[in-house]
Amino acid sequence: MVHDAANLNLKEASLSLFADDMALWEAVNCKSERTIKTKMGRYQEKVDQIADYMQTNGFELSTEKTVFMAFTGVQLVKRTCSITINGVQLVPADKTKFLGVTFTSSLSWGPHIDSLVRKAQRSLNLIKVLSRESWAARKPLIHLVRALVRSRLSYGQEAFFAAPDSQWVKLERVERAALKVALGVPRSAVSTLLYQEVGWLPLKEECHLRCAQLAVRIHCVPNTAVEVFTPDMGDTDHMQYKALESKTHTYQTVLPIYNHVKGIWEQSGLSKEKLVTGGTLPYPPWLLEAPNLIIDYGDGLKKAEDPLLLATVAKEKIDQRFKSHLQVFTDGSILQSGEAGCALSIPGLDITRKYKLNKGISIFSAELFAIYMACTLINDLPTPPLGVVILTDSKSSLQALAHGTKNRIPEYA
Template sequence: MGCAPALNRIFSWSRKWKFAPDKSAIVAFTRSYKPGADPLLFLNGHRIRSHPNFKFLGVWFDQKLLWKTHIEHVHKQCLNLKRLFTVVANARYGPPVDTLTLLYKSLVRSKSDYGLIAYGNASKSNLEKINVVSRAIIRTILGSKLSTPKEVLYAESGTESLAERRDWLSSKYVLNLGHKPHNPMSAPCLSETMRKLKRLEFDTFPEVALFPSRHKHPAPSRPPKCITKWFPLSKKTASIDPEKTASFFNILLQKQVDSILIAYTDGSVSTDTNTATCAMAIPALNIAKAWTLAKHSSIFSAELQAIKQCLQMIYNSDQSYPGVKIFCDSSPAILVIKSSNPSENEAISEIRELMDSLLSSGTLTTLIWIPSHCGIAGNEQVDKLAVNQQANETDNKISNKLSPSEKISMFRKSWAQNFLATLKHCRKPCILMKSSLRTVKWHQHKDRKIAICLHRLRSGHHYLNAFNHRINMEADPSCRYGCNVIEDPRNILVECPKNERARQKMRQLFNNKKLVLNFETLLGLNTKLDTRTQFLIRNELATFLKQTGLTSIV
C-alpha cells in the first residue's frame, strides 16, 4: 500500500479526532547530497508540508539524521542552566556540593538523557558540545580550576560523559525490552549494545517469554486471595530488646488455632560469592529445607523463592489444612505478592497461582511480617539454614531465571568497574583510592568553602605557589610565609611553622589514633582507616583550614 491510500484510511479512521493537515509534517530522511523533490502527500485534500527538521515527542529529527538540531537545542538548555548554577553556587549561603550535584542530575542530566539512545550515535564533535557545558557546570559545583582533568570531575561528582551514559542507558533499555514480548519494539536492536551484552553472557531476548503469566491478576478493587498481617512492633523497636520481642511473639503464637499450619521462610545473599539461598521450615511437619538459587539472584528473589517453595511443599502434602500462616521478615516481598499489579519476577506469579490452588482446596494463605534477628526461634532457624546453605554444595538447587532488574544490576556492576578503571588511567590519588563510582562521604562538607578547598587539595589543582609555578615558570614557588621550601599542600598542611599552633589538635588526634600525620591521611585518601576516624580527621582539618584562613588561599 502506498503512502497516499494509507493516509486516506488513517483520516477516515480518525474522523472522531480530526487530524489537522496544518499541524502535520513530512520529513524525508536521506543522506543524499542532492535530495529529490519533496513528496506530494495530502490529508483530506490538503497538502502536508515538508520540513527539513521537526520536533516529535521532544526530540528534533533532521533529514540526514545527524541530530545537529536536537544537540543544539540541548546545548542551549544546558547553557541556560549553567547560568543558574553559577548564581546559586556563588551565593553567600549557597547549598553544599552534594545538593548541587543532585540538582545537576535532576535538571541538567535529565535534559541530555532524554533521547540519548537515539541521538547518542551522532558525531563526537557534536556530542562534545554538551559534554563541555556539562563539565563546566560540574566545575562550578565543585569549585574546580579550569586545569582540573575531566577524570577528576567525573570521579568527584559521581557523573559520567555522554558516551558512557548512553552505554548504560541503551544496555538497560535492551535488557528491559527482552522481557516484554508484547511490546511493539520487542526485537533485537542496537546491534553494538547487543554484541557487548553477548560478550558478557547476558540472555537479552529469551526464546520463551516469561511474562505476562497465564495467571489472571485480580482487579485493583478486588481483595487479594491471601491475608497479610504485620507484627505489632517495628524492626527498630523489636531489636532493642530481642528477649522481650521473642516472648511477645510466643504469646501471640499460642493464640493461634492448632489446625492452622505455621511456617517460616527466609532468604540470604553472599556479596562475596554472589550466591543467593533460601530456606523454609514447617515445625508441625518436621520439615526444614534450604536451596541455592541461580547465581546473581537478588535477596528479593531469595525471599520470594522461599515463600514459593513453602507453598509448593504444602500443596504437595497429602493432608489438607484449613489455613497456613507463613512468617516472613521481608516486607517488600509480602507487599508485592499482595498487590494486584503484574511483576517482572517469575516467582510472584507462581506464588499467586499456588495460593489460588490452595484456596480452591480449602486452604487460606496468610502472610505475616516479623522482624529479623530479634530472637524469634523459627526465624533464627531458617536464617541459619539459608546461611549454611551458602557453604554447603548440595543438590538442592533452583534454576530460577533472572529478572530484568537482576540482569541490570549485574550489568551496572560490570559497567561501573570498567568506567572506574578508565578514570584511574589519570593516576590521581583521589581516583585511585576509590572502589566504586559513589562519592566518598568524608570528602564532602556542609561548608561550601571548605568543600571546595578540600577538593582542590585532593585534585592537586589549586592556587598555591607550587602549582602557579607550573603554569608560569617565572612565578615564585616558595612558601609565602618565608619558609625555604616549595608551597604545596604537604607544606601548608603538615610542615609550615606558621600554622603549627593551629595544627596541635590535629597532631593530638593522630597521636590518640596512633597514626602518622601526613598529607594523604589528612585529605581522606588512606583507605585503611574506618569511617568514623575519617570523619574525625575531616572535621579537625576543616577547623584547621578555617583558623588559618587557607580557604581563601587554596
C-alpha cells in the first residue's frame, strides 16, 4: 500500500519511492517572500495529502527521520521555508543522506565525496596489508581494488557527475594509490599508465560513460523517477532548470544530465531519434519459462581435436536436433589492440548484425552481449518462430546463464 502513494495527484510535485524511503520534491520560482510563503502553503497541502493517505492505510510518517531541505543559497528562502508533519515543525536542514548519498542545500557534493574517500581509504589499508603477504597475487589484488575501492568511490556518481575538479582529485588520488599497491609499482609511477595496465577507464571517464548509459535508460524506459528533471538534450531553457539555477542561486550549475554526456553521445553516433522507447513485460519475469541450455554433447570430443572433425560433428548434431528450429549463430571477439566486437547471424532469415563494443571489455562480456542482442532481435520479429536455438562457442557464457550467478553475468544478460 505504501507504493500506491506514487499514484496520488500531487500536481507540480513529484514523488519517488524505494522500499520504504520516500522523497517528495518540487522546483519553485522564488522571487519574493510573499511568493515563497504561497508556494510553501501549496507544498504543505501535498505533504498533508501524503500524511493523510498514510494514516488512512495504517501508516505514519516519522518526524524523526523526515528531513526538509531547500536547495538554494538564498538565506531568505531558508528562513521562510518550513513544513509541519503531525504537529511537528521541520525547518530546512543543511545536509542529509538519502539512499547513501549525502545531499547539501548548495549541491556542493563535498561531504558526500569526503565520506566516499574515508570508506575507500579503509579498503586501501586492507589491500596494503594483503599485498605484503607472500601468497598475494597481482590479479586478485586488482579485483579487490575494483570491488572495494572503485565501487565505493563511484557510489552515487550519477548524482555528483558535475562535481568540480577539486572534488574529483580526492577520489582519483585514493584509487591511483590502490592501483599502485596492487600492481607493485613505486608511488612515483606515472598515474596515466596504471589504467592502461589494468584495462580500466579513469574514474571520471567511467562516470561520464555511466551517466551516458543512464541518459539512454531514462529516454528508453517510460515513467522513470528522474524523467521530470531530464528534458530534451540541450533544452537549458526548461522551467525546472531556470528555477534551480538562476532563481535559487545554487552554487553548482544545475543542467540536465544530457548536457554533460552530449559529447559521448556524439562520439558514439547516438541521437534521441535513434533511441526506441521500450515497453514493460506482458508478464512478470518469474513466470518466464527458463531456456533449455545444452553445454556438453559428450562424445568425448575436446577443443584440442581436429577443427574439421569438430565442425563435422557439430553440424551433424545441429541438423539432427534443431533442423526445424530457427538457428541463430553468435560470436564475440577481441583484437590484440583491445578493440572488441560481436556479431550474430540468422541464415534462415538472411539476417546478419555486427556490433562494436567498448574497448577493454572481456571476451566473456562480448559473447554474452551477442546472446543478448540475439534474444532482442528474436523478440522483435513480426512473426514469432515456433522454435529458436541460439548457437554459441562460449561454454563459460552458457555455464554462467545456467547457474544464474549474478556477480558473473553483466547487467545486460
